[in-house]
Structures are given as C-alpha cells and as structure tokens.
Amino acid sequence: MRSLAPGIKLITSFSRDSWYRFFILILTFVFYTTYHLSRKPISIIKSQLHRNCSNVIHPADLNITDNDTWCDWAPFDQNNYQNLFGVLDNCFLVAYAIGMFFSGMFGERLPLRYYLSSGMILSGLFTVLFGLGFYWQIHSLWYYCLVQALNGLVQTTGWPAVVACVGNWFGKGKRGFIMGIWNSHTSVGNILGSLIAGVYVSSAWGLSFIVPGIIIASAGVICFLFLVESKSHTLDIYGEFACLCTQAVYRIRNRRETETNKYHNVTIAKRAMFMLQGVVEFSLCLLFAKLVSYTFLYWLPLYIANVAHFDPKKAGDLSTLFDVGGIVDVQNRPSHLLTTNKQNNMSLLCLYLLLGPAGMLLWCGALVNGPYALITTAVSADLGTHECLRGNSRALSTVTAIIDGTGSIGAAVGPLLAGLISPTGWNNVFYMLISADVLACLVRLQSCPGHGVILCGASCYNTSRYETLKNNSLNSKNVQHIKL
Numbered sequence: 001m002r003s004l005a006p007g008i009k010l011i012t013s014f015s016r017d018s019w020y021r022f023f024i025l026i027l028t029f030v031f032y033t034t035y036h037l038s039r040k041p042i043s044i045i046k047s048q049l050h051r052n053c054s055n056v057i058h059p060a061d062l063n064i065t066d067n068d069t070w071c072d073w074a075p076f077d078q079n080n081y082q083n084l085f086g087v088l089d090n091c092f093l094v095a096y097a098i099g100m101f102f103s104g105m106f107g108e109r110l111p112l113r114y115y116l117s118s119g120m121i122l123s124g125l126f127t128v129l130f131g132l133g134f135y136w137q138i139h140s141l142w143y144y145c146l147v148q149a150l151n152g153l154v155q156t157t158g159w160p161a162v163v164a165c166v167g168n169w170f171g172k173g174k175r176g177f178i179m180g181i182w183n184s185h186t187s188v189g190n191i192l193g194s195l196i197a198g199v200y201v202s203s204a205w206g207l208s209f210i211v212p213g214i215i216i217a218s219a220g221v222i223c224f225l226f227l228v229e230s231k232s233h234t235l236d237i238y239g240e241f242a243c244l245c246t247q248a249v250y251r252i253r254n255r256r257e258t259e260t261n262k263y264h265n266v267t268i269a270k271r272a273m274f275m276l277q278g279v280v281e282f283s284l285c286l287l288f289a290k291l292v293s294y295t296f297l298y299w300l301p302l303y304i305a306n307v308a309h310f311d312p313k314k315a316g317d318l319s320t321l322f323d324v325g326g327i328v329d330v331q332n333r334p335s336h337l338l339t340t341n342k343q344n345n346m347s348l349l350c351l352y353l354l355l356g357p358a359g360m361l362l363w364c365g366a367l368v369n370g371p372y373a374l375i376t377t378a379v380s381a382d383l384g385t386h387e388c389l390r391g392n393s394r395a396l397s398t399v400t401a402i403i404d405g406t407g408s409i410g411a412a413v414g415p416l417l418a419g420l421i422s423p424t425g426w427n428n429v430f431y432m433l434i435s436a437d438v439l440a441c442l443v444r445l446q447s448c449p450g451h452g453v454i455l456c457g458a459s460c461y462n463t464s465r466y467e468t469l470k471n472n473s474l475n476s477k478n479v480q481h482i483k484l
Helices: 006-012 016-039 041-049 081-109 112-135 141-155 158-169 172-182 185-200 207-226 231-237 244-260 262-266 268-275 277-308 312-330 333-337 342-355 357-384 395-424 426-447 463-475 477-483
Strands: none
Touching (some): 016 041, 016 185, 041 081, 041 112, 041 207, 041 277, 081 112, 081 141, 081 158, 081 277, 112 141, 112 207, 185 207, 185 312, 185 357, 277 312, 277 357, 357 395, 395 426
C-alpha cells in the first residue's frame, strides 16, 4: 500500500483551527506591514525636498535666480524648512493620536473586516494624493498638511483591528511569543517603505508615495476578500454541514451573550482606564517610548543626509539598519546577551565597535523598539482580555486604542520638537530623546516599586476596587440601562 507524500502528511497533521491561525497571522502581518510601508516615504523625501543646490548641476535652459534653492521644492525652499517638516509630520501624528482614541470604539461596533479594509483603501488613496502633488506641481503647504491629516485619521483603523484579530485567535499562553515575532511587521514595513521610496526619490519623488499607496490599497482589497475575524465566524463557513440543532443552540447562546454585553460594551473604556491599573502606566510609558521611536522614524534619514553628506537614497538605505535592529530585538537577543556573562558582553561590544556607525544604528534600533513593541502587542492584548472585562472580546480593540492613542501623543510631540530644536543643533535633539527615555523608565519604576524595571502593570490589578464596582453595577443595572 502506497503511503502519502511527506508534505501531505505534514499538512493533514494540523487541525483546521491551526491553519486558520497561521493564515490570520500571515494576513495581519502583511496588512500592518503595508500601513508602516505607506508612512515611511515622508522621511525619505525630506532630504530631496530641500537640498544644497549649489552642488547640483542645473539644466542649461533653466533660468536660475537663487543658486542655493533652485532645485528645492517650494514651500520647503525656505530657511525654516525644518520647522515646515515638523508641521507636516505633526499634521499626520496629531490626527493619528486624536483618531486613535475613537478608533477603538468604532472597532468594537463595526465588523473588523469592513473596518480594516476600508481604512487601508482610504489610506492608499491619501498616500497617492500626496505623491500626485509632484505631478500636479502643487506647492501649497496646506494641501500636503490636509492630506497628511486625513491619512493620519484613516491610519488609526489599523492597529486596534489587527491586534483584536490576533487576540481573538490566540490564547494568552502563546500570545507573548506569537506577538513578539508578529510585531516585527513594524520594522519590516519601515524597511520596505524606505527601500521603495529610495528607488524613486532622486528621479520622481511622487512615485515614492504612489507605489506604497497602491500596495496598501491592494492589501485592503485582499483583507475584504479573505479576513476571518474570529473563530466564531468559521461556523458560518461550515454551517451548512452542521446539525440544525447545533446551529440553533449557537444562535441562542450568541443572542444571550449579545444582550448581556450590551451594557458592558458601552463602559469598556471606563473600566479599562479606572479598573486596570496597568493601562495608565503602560500608556504613559508608551508615550515617551513612541516619542523617541517616531523621532527616529521621521528624522533619521534627514539627519544622516545632513551630517554624513549622503544623497537621499543612500541616507534612506542606511536608515533601514535602525529598523533591522528593531527586528533583532523582537527575539530579545541583544538584551539576553547583555545579561548572561562578561565574555558575551565583550564580544558583542567589540562587534559593534568594528561595525562603526552601522553597528550603532543596529544597537540603537534594538533598544528603542524593544519596549515599544512589547507594550503595543503582548501587554495590550493581556490587558484587553483581563478577567475584569468579563471575557468581552471587543474590549481588546478599545484597550489597545487607549494605550496606542496615548502613545501617539508622544509620537506627535517628538517629531515636532525635533523640527523646532534641530536648527539649534542636532546634539540638542538627542538630549531631548535621552530625557524622554529617562522619563519612560521613571514611569515604570514609580508604578512597580520593588520590581525594578519588570513589566508588572498587568498584575497590579486592584481586586477589591473591581468587586465594589461590580456589585454596584449589578445592583443598579436597571437604572443604568434607563440612563443609557
């Protein structure tokens, strides 16, 4: 008797649920990779929008009035171009920070598949519109600010939705490891965005936005066609083969759960903020962590171009090493090596010294993106599925939005401060970043006395306070329903 091929045996050895989990993990990884891919081009083209034109050969038929700014793109040809870049970044990030607080509430009430796919398609549209400014010869700062602000709003659909999808499919036991690997999509998206934008930045910088915009819009179509939000939705796929009585029981149970959670869905945000102590602490910690991370995200290529005097493409390519370091830290390799023995420490430090600036970029990326990645994935997922939320899967979207929305305030402030401080010297920018990292450490030390820098916010839960609020909620349930 012939045996099955080894590949078929391997495929059939996994359950249907396992294949769904793997499929959802890959899909959400690709989806959020495209989100960051579409955000990155703005940092790459800054050094192209304002250059030292005295070193650029100009066409013979071009009438030049100012030898220093003839090749710059108005309105960024002025002396305050760094402030204008800061305003441009801030339009996106402020809109993102504001929208993130409301995004979780919409994510609770709308189907995640529709919510995520529409956000990706709209994000692609606004990214393309920014690039079309090159071909339409638009030199109005207001146009680019408006497009950036609208893009920031629709980009808030991404993070709460993908975290909720992954949280629905993976239990707490495997979530930390799974999300640690899965969260590398941030760095992968930044790397791909830098490389794609770098291809077109010197010839036609509009394509640096148009190509990523088309990619994320295409991913939105794929999301609409293939995303399965949770395990319960798989019952609809195989429902015609199931027993009718099983379907009836499932519908009745689902209706009862919906009625029971109707009131709790309204108060998820309040419970998350006031009953889970870790939400506030991790939100503040993420605020300072994202301030540092997003300052590097938006200003590192321009810093490399100005200080090392590289062309825009080389500066963009070199800046990807920062994100490569972020991917390495997902596996916690650098921090592990620093805590084992002196031989490993010396070997690692010698390696970075040999690599020079490239090694410092890798090391800096690992240290900056590590805590940021941990808080936005595993910590948010654990807090969003805490027992005090009574198993409500929709709460995960809101808690994630609260934490990431607070962190996005720091993401908005960081690049803005960099734009204001950089004219006084790049050293002052780094002093600002160092101060933000120190404040992030102080927040964790203050919230977890006696635990050092251990991430203990998820266990700092006030049980007695929850029980009191729970009893009050049950005793006055009818009155609260009337008020709502």
